[in-house]
Amino acid sequence: MQAAQAPAQPEFKGSKQEQELAAEAFNVTVASGRFFGEDAAISVALSALAEFYAGRDESKSVEEWTSELDRVLGASDHVFLREERESGVFFVTTRRGIPPVLEVPEDTKHSLASRFETPKPIPADRPARRAPQKRAAPQYDDVFEPARAEPVFADEDFDVASIVEQALAEMDAAATQEQDEIVEAEAVSDLSEVSDDEIRVALLQQLATDFSVAKFGDEWMAEDKVPRLSRGDSRRIRDYVAERGEPVTDVAIVQEVLGIRPNAQEYDLHRFAVNFRLSRESREFEFVGLQSNSLWSTTDLSLLAPSKRRPAEIGQDYRVLLVDSDDEAEAGDEGVIEHVLTFYEHANGVLPYDSNVRAVLGGPVLPDQRAAVLRIESPQNHESFYVELRFPTGNRGGYLFGFEEFFKEHLVPGAFLSLERGEEPGVYLIEYLPVSGQDRKILTLDEKKHRFKFETATFYCAPDEDMLLTENRFPKLEGATPLDDRSRRRPEDVLAATFERIGELDEQDGQRRYMAMLDELFCVANIERPMPASLIRQIASSADHPAFTVDPEADDVIYYEPPASE
Amino acid sequence: MKRVQLSEQHITYLLTILRSSDRPKTTAELIEALRSQ
Numbered sequence: 001m002q003a004a005q006a007p008a009q010p011e012f013k014g015s016k017q018e019q020e021l022a023a024e025a026f027n028v029t030v031a032s033g034r035f036f037g038e039d040a041a042i043s044v045a046l047s048a049l050a051e052f053y054a055g056r057d058e059s060k061s062v063e064e065w066t067s068e069l070d071r072v073l074g075a076s077d078h079v080f081l082r083e084e085r086e087s088g089v090f091f092v093t094t095r096r097g098i099p100p101v102l103e104v105p106e107d108t109k110h111s112l113a114s115r116f117e118t119p120k121p122i123p124a125d126r127p128a129r130r131a132p133q134k135r136a137a138p139q140y141d142d143v144f145e146p147a148r149a150e151p152v153f154a155d156e157d158f159d160v161a162s163i164v165e166q167a168l169a170e171m172d173a174a175a176t177q178e179q180d181e182i183v184e185a186e187a188v189s190d191l192s193e194v195s196d197d198e199i200r201v202a203l204l205q206q207l208a209t210d211f212s213v214a215k216f217g218d219e220w221m222a223e224d225k226v227p228r229l230s231r232g233d234s235r236r237i238r239d240y241v242a243e244r245g246e247p248v249t250d251v252a253i254v255q256e257v258l259g260i261r262p263n264a265q266e267y268d269l270h271r272f273a274v275n276f277r278l279s280r281e282s283r284e285f286e287f288v289g290l291q292s293n294s295l296w297s298t299t300d301l302s303l304l305a306p307s308k309r310r311p312a313e314i315g316q317d318y319r320v321l322l323v324d325s326d327d328e329a330e331a332g333d334e335g336v337i338e339h340v341l342t343f344y345e346h347a348n349g350v351l352p353y354d355s356n357v358r359a360v361l362g363g364p365v366l367p368d369q370r371a372a373v374l375r376i377e378s379p380q381n382h383e384s385f386y387v388e389l390r391f392p393t394g395n396r397g398g399y400l401f402g403f404e405e406f407f408k409e410h411l412v413p414g415a416f417l418s419l420e421r422g423e424e425p426g427v428y429l430i431e432y433l434p435v436s437g438q439d440r441k442i443l444t445l446d447e448k449k450h451r452f453k454f455e456t457a458t459f460y461c462a463p464d465e466d467m468l469l470t471e472n473r474f475p476k477l478e479g480a481t482p483l484d485d486r487s488r489r490r491p492e493d494v495l496a497a498t499f500e501r502i503g504e505l506d507e508q509d510g511q512r513r514y515m516a517m518l519d520e521l522f523c524v525a526n527i528e529r530p531m532p533a534s535l536i537r538q539i540a541s542s543a544d545h546p547a548f549t550v551d552p553e554a555d556d557v558i559y560y561e562p563p564a565s566e
Numbered sequence: 567m568k569r570v571q572l573s574e575q576h577i578t579y580l581l582t583i584l585r586s587s588d589r590p591k592t593t594a595e596l597i598e599a600l601r602s603q
Contacts, residue, residue: 187570187571187573188570188571188572188573189573189575191576191600191601192601194570195567196594196597197567198567198568198569198570199570199572199597199600200593200597201567201569201570202569202570202571202572203572203580203593203596203597205571206571206572206577207572207577207580207596210577210581212581213581213584216590218592218593218594219590219591219592219593220584220590220591220592220593220596221584221587221589221590221591222581222584222585222587225584225585225587225588266588266589268589268590269588269589269590272589272590
C-alpha cells in the first residue's frame with residue numbers, strides 16, 4: 001500500500017507571525033488539494049481564506065483578514081502565485097511549495113489539422129490574368145531557336161535541367177490559365193443574350209466531359225444507347241481495311257461489314273456507333289477523316305511511301321506556320337487554294353497546312369487526331385493518289401505530304417497550282433496551268449554530290465517567274481552546298497546564307513554589306529526550309545537580329561552586314 | 567466571345583433529350599432545343 005506523501009514545508013518571508021500565518025494558509029490550501037499531483041496547481045480564493053480566518057478569530061473583520069492575508073501571502077511569492085481573476089484574487093501554489101509552472105499553449109501551428117484548415121496565402125507574385133490580346137503581326141521569335149521539346153542530343157549545350165524547368169513552367173502556366181478560364185466562365189440561365197458559338201463552347205466544356213454522353217465529331221448521344229461493337233465486329237472491320245488496303249469510310253463499314261442498309265431505321269445510329277466505338281479502340285483503329293468524311297484506318301496500315309525527310313523533321317521545319325495559325329483565312333471565295341510551289345515543297349512533295357489550306361480542308365475532327373488522309377485527283381492527268389495531312393502538334397507545324405511523284409512528274413519549283421474540294425467527300429482536285437513545253441535551266445539538287453546545280457528541264461506548267469530558280473537569275477547557286485541541319489533549323493542562319501548566295505555585295509572600308517530584294521530572298525531561302533516572306537521581313541526588322549536591316553525608303557530591299565569575324 | 571456556363575437545368579434538359587432520342591443529335595439541334603426550352 002502506498003502512503004500519501006506529506007506536502008513540502010517551504011520557508012516563508014516576513015516576521016515570525018507572518019511566517020506562521022503563511023505556513024498555515026499554505027497547509028489549508030494544500031489540504032484542499034491533497035489528492036492533486038505534486039506539480040498540479042492548487043488555487044484558493046483570498047476571500048475564502050479571509051472568511052476562514054475571520055470565523056476562527058473574530059478580532060479582525062473579513063476585510064481586515066483579506067488585507068492581512070493578501071500582504072503576507074503576496075510577500076511569499078516564491079510559494080504563492082497571486083492571480084487576479086474576474087471573481088476576485090486567488091493564490092495558487094502546489095504541493096511542492098512552489099508556484100505552478102504556467103501552462104505553455106501547445107504549438108499547433110504545424111500540425112496536420114491546422115495545415116488542412118488554414119488556407120494557403122495568396123502568393124505576392126501571383127501571375128496576372130492574361131488579358132485577351134488583339135492579333136498583331138506574326139511574331140517568329142520562338143522559331144529562331146530549335147524546339148526545346150525536341151532536344152538534339154548531339155548539341156553540346158543540351159541541358160536536361162533547363163528542359164525540365166521549362167516543362168514545369170509550362171505546366172504551371174497551363175494550370176494558371178485553366179484556373180483563370182474556370183473563374184472567367186459566366187453562369188447563365190437566360191440564353192437569349194448568348195451566341196450559338198458561346199453555347200457550342202459551353203457544350204464542349206460541360207456536356208462532352210460527361211461520361212454518360214457519347215460525342216463524335218458534331219454529333220451527340222446518350223452513351224448507353226450507342227450499340228457496342230463485338231470483338232467479332234472489330235476483327236471483321238480490321239480485316240476489311242486490310243483487304244481494301246486503304247482507309248475506309250464509316251458508311252462502307254456500316255453497309256459492307258455490319259450489313260445495315262442505308263434505308264434502315266437505325267442506320268444513323270449504327271453509323272454513329274461505328275465512329276464512336278472505333279474512336280475508343282485507338283490501339284487498333286485510327287480516325288483519318290475530315291468533317292465531311294469519316295475515314296478509318298488501322299494502326300498497321302501504311303499507305304504512303306516514306307519521304308526523304310522524316311515526318312518529324314518536316315513538321316519541325318513547318319513550325320514557322322504555328323505563329324500565324326490563328327490568322328484569318330485567305331482562301332478564295334470558292335474554297336480554292338492557290339499556291340506557288342517552292343523548291344522545298346517540290347523536293348519533299350509537301351504543301352503547308354497554313355490558314356489558306358485550313359480554310360478549305362478544315363481542322364481535326366477529334367481533339368487528339370494526328371492525321372487525315374485525302375484522295376487527290378488530277379483531272380488533267382487522269383491520276384489519283386493519296387496524301388496525308390499531318391495536323392499541327394505542340395511544336396510542329398501542319399503539312400500535307402505524298403505529292404512527291406506528282407510534283408516531279410508534272411511541276412517545277414515556282415509552278416502555280418490550285419487545290420479545291422471535289423464532288424465526293426474526302427476528294428480534292430489538284431490543277432495547274434498547262435502551257436506549251438518550255439526548256440529552262442533550273443535549280444536541282446545533285447544528291448550524290450550533295451550540291452545544287454542547274455539542269456535543263458522541260459516542263460508544261462505555267463510558273464511564277466519570280467519564284468523560278470533559273471541560272472540567269474541566281475548563277476551563284478551553281479555548286480552551292482546545302483546547309484547542314486543545325487544551320488537549316490535556324491531561320492536567321494538560312495537568311496544569312498541566302499544573302500551570301502545571291503546578295504549584291506557592297507564593300508566599303510573593309511565592311512561588307514549584302515543587299516537583296518525580298519522576293520529573291522523568299523525564292524532562294526525556300527530551297528533550304530519553309531521561310532514565309534513575313535518571317536523574312538520579321539527577322540530583317542527585328543532588333544534581335546541587328547545584322548539585318550530593312551531599307552527605310554524601300555520596304556522590299558533588305559541588307560545584311562555579316563559579323564566582322566567572318 | 568465570352569465564356570458562359572450552362573446551368574444545371576440546361577444540362578439536365580439536354581441529357582433528357584439525348585436519352586429519349588434513338589438517333590444522334592447534332593450540336594445545332596441541341597442549341598436549338600436549348601433556345602426553345
